[in-house]
Amino acid sequence: MSLKLPEGKAGRYLLAAAPWVFFLALILSWELVCRVFSLPEYVLPAPSAIVEAFLKVEMSRWFTYLWATLKVALMGFAVSILVAIPVAIAMMRSELLSRTLYPLLVVIQSTPVVAVAPLIIVLMGSDDPSRVLITCLLTFFPLVVSTATGINETPGELVELSRSLDAPLRRETWQIRIPYAIPHIFSGLRVAITLAIIGAVVAEFVAAEEGLGYFIQFSTSFFRIPQAFAGLFFLAVVSLLLFKSVQWIQQWFFPWSLPRKGSH
Amino acid sequence: MTEPATNRSFVRLSGVGHRYDPDPTVPPAVTGIDLDIRRHEFVAVVGPSGCGKSTLLRMISGLLMPTEGEVSVFGKPVSGPRDDVGIVFQKPTLLPWLSVRKNVLFPLRHKYGRYSRADEKRADELLAMAGLGGFAGKRPDELSGGMQQRVGIVRALLLNPDILLMDEPFSALDAMTREQIGFDLLKIWEENPKTVLFITHSIAEAVLLADRVLVMSKRPGTVLDVLDVDLPRPRTTHTISEPRFGQLTERLRKHIYEPEAA
Numbered sequence: 001m002s003l004k005l006p007e008g009k010a011g012r013y014l015l016a017a018a019p020w021v022f023f024l025a026l027i028l029s030w031e032l033v034c035r036v037f038s039l040p041e042y043v044l045p046a047p048s049a050i051v052e053a054f055l056k057v058e059m060s061r062w063f064t065y066l067w068a069t070l071k072v073a074l075m076g077f078a079v080s081i082l083v084a085i086p087v088a089i090a091m092m093r094s095e096l097l098s099r100t101l102y103p104l105l106v107v108i109q110s111t112p113v114v115a116v117a118p119l120i121i122v123l124m125g126s127d128d129p130s131r132v133l134i135t136c137l138l139t140f141f142p143l144v145v146s147t148a149t150g151i152n153e154t155p156g157e158l159v160e161l162s163r164s165l166d167a168p169l170r171r172e173t174w175q176i177r178i179p180y181a182i183p184h185i186f187s188g189l190r191v192a193i194t195l196a197i198i199g200a201v202v203a204e205f206v207a208a209e210e211g212l213g214y215f216i217q218f219s220t221s222f223f224r225i226p227q228a229f230a231g232l233f234f235l236a237v238v239s240l241l242l243f244k245s246v247q248w249i250q251q252w253f254f255p256w257s258l259p260r261k262g263s264h
Numbered sequence: 265m266t267e268p269a270t271n272r273s274f275v276r277l278s279g280v281g282h283r284y285d286p287d288p289t290v291p292p293a294v295t296g297i298d299l300d301i302r303r304h305e306f307v308a309v310v311g312p313s314g315c316g317k318s319t320l321l322r323m324i325s326g327l328l329m330p331t332e333g334e335v336s337v338f339g340k341p342v343s344g345p346r347d348d349v350g351i352v353f354q355k356p357t358l359l360p361w362l363s364v365r366k367n368v369l370f371p372l373r374h375k376y377g378r379y380s381r382a383d384e385k386r387a388d389e390l391l392a393m394a395g396l397g398g399f400a401g402k403r404p405d406e407l408s409g410g411m412q413q414r415v416g417i418v419r420a421l422l423l424n425p426d427i428l429l430m431d432e433p434f435s436a437l438d439a440m441t442r443e444q445i446g447f448d449l450l451k452i453w454e455e456n457p458k459t460v461l462f463i464t465h466s467i468a469e470a471v472l473l474a475d476r477v478l479v480m481s482k483r484p485g486t487v488l489d490v491l492d493v494d495l496p497r498p499r500t501t502h503t504i505s506e507p508r509f510g511q512l513t514e515r516l517r518k519h520i521y522e523p524e525a526a
Contacts, residue, residue, distance in 0.1 A: 157353040160327055164345045165375040175374055179361050256361045256403060 045226035050233065053226035065231075066238065068211035072128060073200040073242075076135025077193060084140050085185070088147035089173060109141040113199065117206045126207035134206075135199030139192040146188025150181025183257040186250045193246050197239045212238075273300035274459050275324060275427065279333030281484075282319050293319045294485035295332065299478065303426075304457040308470035310516065311480030311488075317463045320485070321429050324461060325349045337427070347375065350420030350458075352430040356412035358404040358419075364391065365400040368419050375423075383422075390418045393452060410441035417449065421456065428458040435465060442466075443501075446473055450499060467516045471509060472499055479519045489519055 005011040027047050033039070034046035041049055091098040117134050124130035154177050162172040204213030212235045219228035250257060277299040283292035294316035301307050309317050322328035323335050326345045335342040358367045368387040372379040391400055394414045404412055413433060420428060434442045446469060453460060464470050470477045477491040493512060495503055503509055 155355070155357050157355065157357040158359075160322075160353075161351060161357070161371070162374060164325055164327055164349060164351055165347055165371055166345050167374045171374055171377065175370075176359070179359065182361075254361070256405070 042223050042225045045229055049226040050229045053224070054230035054234070057227065057230070062234065065210055065212050065215050066234070068208070069197070069200045069204065069213060069235070070238070072131040072135055072203060072211070073193075073196040075128070076132045076199055077139055077196040079132060080136050080139040080143055080192060080196070081189075083136070084143035085147050088144045088151065089178070091144070092148055092151045092177075093169075093173075105141055105144060108137060113138050114202055117202050121203075121207045131200060131203035131208070134203040135196050138195045138199040138202075142191045142195065143185075143188045146184045146191075147181055150184025151177045153184070154180040182254050186246065186254070186257065189246050190243060193242045194239055197235065197242065201235065272302055274303035274305075274338060275299075275301040275461075276336045277320075277324075277333065278336075280320075280323060280330045280335055281332040282316070282323060282328060283331050291484040292331070293483065294480075296486055297333070299487065299490075301459055301461070303459055306453060306460045306462065306473060306475045307478060308462045308464055308474035308476070309478045309480060310464060310467060310470045310520070311485065312482050312520065313465075314483055315480045316483065316485030317480060318431055320480075321351075321431050321461060321463055324427070325351060325429055347423060348425050349427045349429055350423065350425035352413075352416050352420045352428070352433045354432045354435055356404070356409075356416040358412055358415055360404055362403075363400065364396065364402050364404065364407070364415050367404060367415055368422055371419060371422050387418075387422060390421055391415075393455070394418050395448065408441075410437050410445055413437060413445065414448070417452070421452070421458075424456075426459055428453075428460045430460065430462045432463050432465065434469070442469070447500070449473065450497075454498060467513050467520070468504070471495070471512045471516065472503060477512075477516060479516060491516060 005014060031047050034044060034049075039046075045053070087101070091101055113134060116137065120130050120134055124133065158176050158180075159172065162176055200211070201213030201216075204211040205217055208214040212231055216228050216231040216235070219225070219231060277297050280297040280299075281292050281295035283290070283295075297320065299307075309320065311317055319328065323330050324337075324342070326335075326342045326349070329343075337346070337348075358364075359370060362370065365384065365387050366373075368391060369379050369383060372383055388397075388400055391397060394417065396411060396414055396418070399407060399411065404415065407415070413436075417430075417433070434445055437445065450473060460474075462470070462473060471493055474493055477493060478487055479489040479491065480486065481488045491512065495506065495508055495512070
């Protein structure tokens, strides 16, 4: 069965409205199910109860928690960028380094961070540095891989052009290879920014006295389920906004790196 | 007219060959190539796929060292990448984040880290000569394939090289664009004489553009024949309809389709 879009303007509006309409319908049916079956709040709170719980918590408290989580996520994200991109460049330049480091990176990536997080807290204490490290462990790998892939995809002809000009290697890196990697770096950044939030929340689950992850955890343990849901939705919105910001930064600073509109 | 000996063999290949695989049972990519190219001569190279045409071009540019024989330019052996060579690739390989003008200036910025106002003026003049006067500020993806390749040619001309190496530069273009850009290349070459080595799959294109056509064999690539194209210049669309043009392309075709008979 295939659903056909109406022709012309109507079709375009429908296409634009579809996700919102669907989302709204989902919320409404959720509300309806909760009311019709009178589900208890501690099993599944209705959206109205979640909104109520959200408004009951003071705004200043929300922002304190938001800042605590955001700080760790963004610091981890930034440290990851600062380390991953140079490492990827170095790995692309030296096969020895690439051979040496790659297995270690794969080991780090395949170790569940949730399992390592308590050990890191024991090792480094329950302060921001350990939380930042946990975030880094999660965001580092996708950034290295995407940057390395991008650098590798530089057309061979351009590398030959650079060599035929006898240009210094650093210019080949900065003027050709890194710009060529930009679209790939940004797809890595989009993955990494959401992972950064996950990393910060995981770290708060293990040890923290503030932050949105901490808030969700203690709300759950006190059976304030609507409040936990409120925290969860707030977190999801923040995560989405960060993801979007990465896209906006790419659109603003590197418009050429996006596929041209109207061409597929 | 007398010219110095080095002008008659501006680019000299003596017994040049290259093997990628050190295993002696694998034939080399090219072997035993002897060729003298005069200064400002337009030489086309035709041959089947994988006959080492690109290898030949890379050895002249100094990007690749021959494993046998020697390449010399103006009497000096080529020992590494040389900057008096402009290279045009099969794909335009422009930098998508730079404007057309900055793409043309890229070799200067890449080699020296800077360029002057005079260089910018020269880039604009070259663009105008290639029929791209109004496009200097555009980005490459706003241009058609043919225009992008023109930018690639202009970029190769920026440093005013003595030698222009073209590696199947028009093979990604449609037939009509291809013919037009060929004539435009001739115009540019007549105004700024260069020693050109032009690799192509198209027999007609080789005859239409070149002074001499080198026919290469299948791997290991050797020279089967060198054909002097005695068609008058400037060449135009009329050249194609001349009987001599037909004779020459016919002879080349024989070489390629029935190399034993020729």
